[in-house]
Amino acid sequence: MTALPREQIRQTLADARLQAAIYAATGRLMEHRRQVVAPEVLPDYQELREQARRIKEHTLENLDAYLEQFEARVRARGGQVIWAKDGAEVADFLLELARRSQARLLVKSKSMTTEEIGLRERLEAHHFEVVETDLGEYIIQLAHERPYHIVAPALHKTREEVGEIFSQRLGVERENAPERQTKIARAVLRQKFLAADIGITGANFLVADSGAVVLVENEGNARLTTSAPRIHVAVAGIEKLIPRAQDLAVFLKLLGRSATGQPLTVYTSVLSGPRREGEWDGPEQFYVVLLDNGRSRVLADRDKRQTLYCIRCGACLNHCPVYRRIGGHNYPWVYSGPIGKIASPQFQGLTQDPWLPFASSLCGACAEVCPVKIEIPRLLLELRAEVVKTQAREKQRRAERWAFKLWAWVMCRPRVYEALSLAAGLLAGEGDSQGWLRRLPGLLNAGPLRAWMDYRDLPAPGRSFRALWRARTARVRE
Amino acid sequence: MISRDHILNKVRTALGRSSSREPAPAPPARLAIPEWGPEERWRRFACALEKLGGKAVLAGDGAEARQYVAQLTCGRPAVASLSPFLESCGIDELPGVRRRFRDAAELRAACAAAEFGITGADYALAETGTLALFSSREEARLISLLPPVHVALLPASRLLTGLDELLGLVPDPAGISSALVLITGPSRTADIEQILVRGVHGPGEIHVIVVNEREETGS
Amino acid sequence: MPARVSLFVTCIVDQFFPRAGLAMAEVLERLGYRVEFPEAQTCCGQPAFNSGYREEARRVARHFLSVFRDAEYVVVPSGSCTSMITRHYEELFRKDPEALEQARRLVPRVWEFSQFLLEVAGVEDVGARLPAVVTYHDSCHALRELGIREGPRRLLAKVRDLELREMPASQECCGFGGTFSVKFPDVSAGMVRAKVDAIHQTGAQYVVSVDASCLMQIQGALNRAGSPVRTLHLAEVLVRQ
Numbered sequence: 050m051t052a053l054p055r056e057q058i059r060q061t062l063a064d065a066r067l068q069a070a071i072y073a074a075t076g077r078l079m080e081h082r083r084q085v086v087a088p089e090v091l092p093d094y095q096e097l098r099e100q101a102r103r104i105k106e107h108t109l110e111n112l113d114a115y116l117e118q119f120e121a122r123v124r125a126r127g128g129q130v131i132w133a134k135d136g137a138e139v140a141d142f143l144l145e146l147a148r149r150s151q152a153r154l155l156v157k158s159k160s161m162t163t164e165e166i167g168l169r170e171r172l173e174a175h176h177f178e179v180v181e182t183d184l185g186e187y188i189i190q191l192a193h194e195r196p197y198h199i200v201a202p203a204l205h206k207t208r209e210e211v212g213e214i215f216s217q218r219l220g221v222e223r224e225n226a227p228e229r230q231t232k233i234a235r236a237v238l239r240q241k242f243l244a245a246d247i248g249i250t251g252a253n254f255l256v257a258d259s260g261a262v263v264l265v266e267n268e269g270n271a272r273l274t275t276s277a278p279r280i281h282v283a284v285a286g287i288e289k290l291i292p293r294a295q296d297l298a299v300f301l302k303l304l305g306r307s308a309t310g311q312p313l314t315v316y317t318s319v320l321s322g323p324r325r326e327g328e329w330d331g332p333e334q335f336y337v338v339l340l341d342n343g344r345s346r347v348l349a350d351r352d353k354r355q356t357l358y359c360i361r362c363g364a365c366l367n368h369c370p371v372y373r374r375i376g377g378h379n380y381p382w383v384y385s386g387p388i389g390k391i392a393s394p395q396f397q398g399l400t401q402d403p404w405l406p407f408a409s410s411l412c413g414a415c416a417e418v419c420p421v422k423i424e425i426p427r428l429l430l431e432l433r434a435e436v437v438k439t440q441a442r443e444k445q446r447r448a449e450r451w452a453f454k455l456w457a458w459v460m461c462r463p464r465v466y467e468a469l470s471l472a473a474g475l476l477a478g479e480g481d482s483q484g485w486l487r488r489l490p491g492l493l494n495a496g497p498l499r500a501w502m503d504y505r506d507l508p509a510p511g512r513s514f515r516a517l518w519r520a521r522t523a524r525v526r527e
Numbered sequence: 528m529i530s531r532d533h534i535l536n537k538v539r540t541a542l543g544r545s546s547s548r549e550p551a552p553a554p555p556a557r558l559a560i561p562e563w564g565p566e567e568r569w570r571r572f573a574c575a576l577e578k579l580g581g582k583a584v585l586a587g588d589g590a591e592a593r594q595y596v597a598q599l600t601c602g603r604p605a606v607a608s609l610s611p612f613l614e615s616c617g618i619d620e621l622p623g624v625r626r627r628f629r630d631a632a633e634l635r636a637a638c639a640a641a642e643f644g645i646t647g648a649d650y651a652l653a654e655t656g657t658l659a660l661f662s663s664r665e666e667a668r669l670i671s672l673l674p675p676v677h678v679a680l681l682p683a684s685r686l687l688t689g690l691d692e693l694l695g696l697v698p699d700p701a702g703i704s705s706a707l708v709l710i711t712g713p714s715r716t717a718d719i720e721q722i723l724v725r726g727v728h729g730p731g732e733i734h735v736i737v738v739n740e741r742e743e744t745g746s
Numbered sequence: 747m748p749a750r751v752s753l754f755v756t757c758i759v760d761q762f763f764p765r766a767g768l769a770m771a772e773v774l775e776r777l778g779y780r781v782e783f784p785e786a787q788t789c790c791g792q793p794a795f796n797s798g799y800r801e802e803a804r805r806v807a808r809h810f811l812s813v814f815r816d817a818e819y820v821v822v823p824s825g826s827c828t829s830m831i832t833r834h835y836e837e838l839f840r841k842d843p844e845a846l847e848q849a850r851r852l853v854p855r856v857w858e859f860s861q862f863l864l865e866v867a868g869v870e871d872v873g874a875r876l877p878a879v880v881t882y883h884d885s886c887h888a889l890r891e892l893g894i895r896e897g898p899r900r901l902l903a904k905v906r907d908l909e910l911r912e913m914p915a916s917q918e919c920c921g922f923g924g925t926f927s928v929k930f931p932d933v934s935a936g937m938v939r940a941k942v943d944a945i946h947q948t949g950a951q952y953v954v955s956v957d958a959s960c961l962m963q964i965q966g967a968l969n970r971a972g973s974p975v976r977t978l979h980l981a982e983v984l985v986r987q
Contacts (some may be wrong), residue, residue, distance in 0.1 A: 055932075060934050067682040074721050093559065101555045111550035113538045118550075126701060132531040184727060187716035203718050211719055231727055235585070238728065243639065259701035263964075269672060271712040271728025276668040276706070277635075295556035298691045309717075312575075313655045313690070313902075316729065317709040321701035329631050329667035333704050341534045349541035370919045374936045409775055410923025410937070411796065413890035418576050432800030452804075453794050459789040461809045470761055514755050514764035518783050519928040522767065 051381050052207035053404040060378050067205060069378045074204045075367040082364060082418070089308070098268035100299050102422040105358040108290050109348060111479045112260075115290045116339065122260025128320030128335035136166025139284055142338060143249070144175055144233045150280060150334075152177070152246030156238075158264070158271035159183035160251025161199060161361055162286050163341060168249070179249075180241045183332040184234055191218040197377035200308050200363035201385070229505035238270070242288020243315070248274035248332070252285035253307060253360070255337070258293045261321040262337060265304060265314045272316050281320070281332040286340050288348075294319070300360065303420035307362035344395040353428055356391050358421040365425065367413035371408060380406065381468050388502060398440050399432070407430035470513050550661075558691040559724035560714030561654075568653040568686045569737060575656030577710030580725060581733040583656070585683075589616035592680050592736045596645065599678065603642045606674065607636070609665045616680055616738065618645055636710060637671055644730065648681040650734065654689035657711040658735060661704035668706060677710070677730040683739045688694050747924045751779040752817035754810075754856075756827045756958065759979075763958045766979035770859055773984050775861055777867050786813045795838060796924045804838055804845070807831075811848045819866065820856045825888025825957045828858040833891050841984060858888065860897045860956055860980055869906050875905035876986040879976045880978070881939070881950035883964065884917045885957035898956055898980050911948040915940070917935040922963035938967040945975055952978045 061067060086094045108115055108492045120130040133139045147155065157169060168191070169179045175187045181190040189195070191214045196202035203211070212225040215233055224230050250271055254263040263284040264271045275281045291300060297319075298325055305311040324331030325421035350356055366386030377385040382393045389404050406429050440446040459465050488489045539545065563571065573583035586592035593616050601703040602622040607613055609626060619626050624645065628634040638644060641708040646666055658679050661670045671677050686695055690709075700707040714729030751774050755767040775937055796805035797838045810831070822828045832853050837845040863869055882902065887896040902910050921927060921937025941964060943960050945953050953968075953975060955961055961977040968975050 053930075054812045058930075059932055062932055068936075070720075077721055091543055097557075100554065100557050100817075107551070107553050110542065113535055113542065113544065113547050114550040115548060116535065117537065122701070126705070132534050134530050134533055138530060145836040165920035182728070183718075184716045188718070193679060201718060201721075204721075206719070207847075208720050209723075227722040228724050231716060231724040235727055240637075243635070256701075259699060261701045267715050268725070268727040270709060272668070272672050273728055276672060287538070292550070292553045293556055293698070294700055295558065295694045296553075298556070298558055298694050301690060311711075312712045313657055314936070315711050317711075319700050319707040320705065322705050324662075324707050326707060327664035328662050329634055330669050331662060335705075339534070341537065343539035345534060345541050348538060361700060370921070370937050371930075371933055373931055374558075404929075407797075408933075409920060410886070410919050410926040410934070412886035412923070414886075414917075414919070416892055430796065433796070434800050435798075435799035449797070450799065453797065453799040457794060457805045460791075460806040463788055465785045466788050473761070512764065514760040514783060516784070517764050517768060519620070520770075 050400055051402045053408075056380055058375050060170070061379060064351070066207070067376065068374065070207070072373055074201060075373050076201075077485055078309060078363070078367040082160045082367070083310075085306045085310050085312055091310070097303055098420055098422050100107070101420055102300065102358065104291060104296055105421050106197060106355070108292055109288065109354055109357055112287065112290065112348065115292060116287060119255055119260055119290060123260065123322065123335075123337055124260070128337060129221055129323040131338045133338050133342075134200055134452065135339050136168065136171070136339075139166055139168060139338055139340060140171040143172060143247075143282065144372040146280070146282070147177055147247060150246060150281070154241065154245045155247045155249055156182050156241050156245040156274050156278065157186075157249045157275045158251070158266065159186050159202070160249070161196075161383060162251045163249065163284050166282065166340070166342060180238065180245075181275055182238050182242065182274055183266070183461055184231065184268060187234055187238065188214060191215070193379065195383060197361060197367055199361055199386070205378075210271055221449060229329060242273040242277045243277040247280040247282060248278040248397050249282050249284065250338070251275055251306065252283045252289050254297065255285055255289045255292050255478070256294050256297070256319070257290055259319070259321055261294065261319050263297065264318045264320070265301070265316070265475055267315040269316060272318055275318065275320055275332065275477040279332055280334045282336045282338060283320075284338045284340060284503070286342070287344050292469045304360055305416065307364040307420045318508055329527060342432060352431060355386075355423050356395060356428065357391075358423050359388050360421060364420065368414040368418050370412060370414065387425045391423075391425055391432065394432050394436070399436050403436050403440060419454070422433065467513075469513065533597045557594040558690045558695045561652065561688050561697060563688050565686070568688060569683070571628070572651060572656055572686060572737070574736060575654065576733075577656075577714060578680045579656060581712045581735065583584045584734065584736045585732070586736050586738045586739075591644050592738045593621070595736055596678055596680075600624070600643050602745060604640060605643035605645055606637050606641045607645040608654060608667060608670050611665065612647045612682065613680060615646065618680065634667055635673075638669040638673035641674040643671070643676045643678055644670040645680070646671050648679045648735070649685065649688045650693055651681055651737065652689045652693060653712050654707070655687055657690070657709050660665060660708050660710065661700070662706040662708075664702055671710065672729055675726060675730055676732040676734070678734045678736070680738060683737050687736055722730060724741055748778050748780045750944045750947055751781050752814060752820050753781060753783045754787055754820050754827070755783070755824045756815065756822060756824045757947060758958045758962065759823055762962060763903055763979060766823050766958055766981050769985035770821065772948035773863075773872055773897040774879050775820065775885070777869060777872065779867075784813050784817075790827045790830045791829060791838070793924055795830065795834060795915060800838060803863040803897045804842065804888060805869055807835060807838055811845060815848065815854075817855060817895055819862065820852070820902070821859055821862045821932060822856065823956070823958065823979060825885045825892055825894060826959060828856060829887045829891035831856050835853060852943065858892055858894060860893065860894060860901060863901060864897050870900050872901070872904070872984050874900065874904070874986050875906040875908075876967075876983055878952055879909045879911055879947055879948070879950045880954050880983070881911050881913045881948040883913070883953055883955040883960055884921065885955050885960045886919050888956050889917060894956060898954070901956065901984060905986075911950055912945040913948045913950075917945055918944075919962045920960045922959050925957070929962065934963075938963055942967050942973065946973065950975065952976055952983075954978050954980055
């Protein structure tokens with residue numbers, strides 16, 4: 050069980066440069082999105098969201114059939130489908146494949162699913178060279194860090210930090226200009242692409258009626274990962290399925306716009322199997338690994354199943370006032386932000402990070418921008434109730450429950466409530482000249498209430514509304 | 528096999544089912560195709576592509592297209608695909624252009640060394656300034672990917688309104704080819720301090736020449 | 747016979763912002779409503795609900811339902827309390843058919859204050875006057891659960907001599923979130939600081955909202971920052987003449 054990373058959060062909040070970087074980057078992504086979903090530009094935006102939600106709902110309700118259809122179509126085109134219960138099985142498959150094919154170098158395009166299962170680390174532990182080819186992922190691979198954001202993994206790094214990483218890890222001369230740094234990465238990675246034996250990708254979508262893997266990107270690294278090496282392995286959660294190629298019209302219209310404000314990303318690849326007769330390039334072997342890793346369990350919960358609709362656009366992160374301050378590394382799992390807050394408890398267990406569902410002001414900005422209409426605040430509330438129930442025996446929860454039991458008892462008895470509010474008014478005193486308290490009196494000046502008061506004043510209770518109302522009514526009567 | 532059954536069983540159980548069945552009918556596919564004539568399609572295509580830093584050219588005929596390419600490449604090393612449309616425009620005859628390769632390895636080496644990759648395109652999408660390329664015997668994937676400049680030629684009749692229209696015409700892309708790629712502008716990243724840099728792994732420069740056919744245009 | 751309006755002032759207004767409740771009552775009376783205050787009222791149950799204690803929330807919510815059972819209209823000076831009642835009681839009482847039935851009958855009669863003025867009373871101009879520069883904070887529940895955005899702005903536009911200046915990111919959360927501000931005080935403080943900066947950027951003398959909890963959060967931070975800006979509930983603006 051993890052504890053709330055209070056100290057780490059405080060450090061993040063105190064780091065002015067980091068705060069500015071996160072705020073500016075997410076702010077920019079928000080603005081770009083806003084421009085391309087504005088009613089003048091995309092009048093049927095709301096309709097598209099509803100359609101996307103319905104397709105995802107339908108697909109999950111029929112997931113078994115679509116999985117089987119997908120598998121049949123992949124095999125019909127000469128590919129293979131591997132089913133993996135968890136990350137270990139994915140790694141085992143890849144290790145076996147790499148050995149069998151005498152592969153030594155693997156290139157990888159950006160895939161949160163492979164981060165989720167720590168695939169690269171597992172392969173590296175067996176002495177395979179695995180290179181991340183997405184520029185942001187490459188940077189954090191060299192830096193031995195976790196991605197900071199679902200779409201922008203190196204959002205937190207300055208150019209100086211990148212220059213340092215490159216010069217240290219690649220032995221190149223120090224370069225601080227992003228343009229030059231990109232050229233360096235391009236040159237290094239190109240060699241890797243052309244020499245690699247296996248290319249590993251994720252999948253943004255799996256298309257059931259085509260047996261196709263759909264990849265969206267801006268750099269071209271996914272295209273190279275899937276066109277240069279002789280083997281392509283796509284690792285994807287079972288929830289990535291959509292029924293038909295035609296459904297891409299809805300999803301592709303929403304994904305780029307929601308993520309980065311692009312009507313379409315630079316490259317969208319629809320890949321279905323190894324190269325065909327006559328084709329010049331493309332892989333000779335094509336594998337799709339279907340990963341469960343807890344998804345089937347989430348599927349079983351009718352209410353919270355919608356967590357699986359997620360198309361990994363990152364919009365919820367960009368709009369979340371909490372994420373925008375604490376950044377991706379203060380979340381316990383690879384999925385951060387609002388989607389991470391509802392996914393982590395369901396995948397990792399409620400008691401793993403019990404504080405996580407409470408780390409939200411429930412402002413609802415996430416739900417407003419989610420392209421597939423996941424009701425994140427509602428699920429957070431449900432998870433809170435579940436955490437509280439699961440932790441019923443914990444000392445902290447027992448105390449809290451008693452406090453709320455008492456509170457409820459008082460709130461059902463108006464006269465008791467009134468008496469207490471009168472007492473509170475007397476205890477708290479007048480406050481300052483404006484009627485505000487700087488500190489809570491006596492016993493209340495402790496723990497979380499005191500921390501709360503560190504940042505803000507509280508109005509001195511004074512005379513309650515009901516007291517004033519009675520006085521007013523009495524006056525009126527006279 | 529074991530994991531397959533295991534997972535499918537878990538999924539079925541999660542859905543309250545004991546065995547597979549045909550999926551209930553999916554919500555009808557939603558394709559919204561605007562009514563834009565050829566002029567409007569060209570205008571929107573050019574506008575969208577130029578906004579992304581690409582270059583859009585409207586050529587009156589194949590010869591004009593060929594002229595543009597000649598002035599662009601100036602005889603420098605270029606790899607062209609076996610697209611019949613390129614041939615009909617005379618691209619294969621330009622100095623510096625190579626089309627014939629012994630095998631995939633030679634093609635790849637040539638692409639890695641070339642400064643220009645010249646391809647046809649199966650379709651273009653006006654709304655987003657996009658090219659749609661199916662990989663095939665006539666179109667190798669790496670030609671539009673490895674060289675730093677990508678040049679594409681296509682007839683105006685292949686300029687569609689957008690993705691919806693494409694998917695309406697080609698509901699089963701997998702039936703045509705192992706790889707369909709939609710190319711929307713030059714390769715780019717903003718991974719370092721959100722600064723936009725072009726030409727990361729794919730081409731940093733893209734030119735699309737839409738060739739008007741003097742006869743009737745039509746889908 | 748003038749229509750009856752029952753005030754549900756909410757515990758925060760009752761304890762900390764009674765003026766807002768009085769102002770609301772005053773405005774409604776001027777519009778010709780007979781305003782009542784059922785004394786047995788306490789709370790809508792939101793604090794317990796938000797903290798995961800649904801059983802305790804239900805007890806308090808049932809009390810609310812019984813207090814207002816015969817109300818003609820219930821008017822509330824809080825977006826979040828209104829949305830608790832009109833959006834979340836359905837879920838809260840999912841397994842309690844009797845309470846669910848009661849809630850369903852009451853919910854259509856429960857109104858957030860600005861929405862009541864615009865949609866029930868049908869007025870935009872309540873004859874108010876406040877010569878000042880104000881800015882408006884979009885409270886999250888009001889905005890996203892009740893769709894309250896243009897309404898208060900239309901009401902403010904009709905206040906004589908009032909200048910409304912929009913602040914950057916008016917829709918960004920103030921960081922209160924009930925127990926969130928207690929459990930995550932640092933993050934909450936960061937959020938309200940950004941809000942205070944945005945307010946200062948407008949040069950406004952007052953910041954207005956339809957939620958007293960937001961006002962409490964924002965005024966607390968303004969005070970701490972030594973700012974002269976004051977918060978006002980929308981009702982307190984509309985009551986000025």
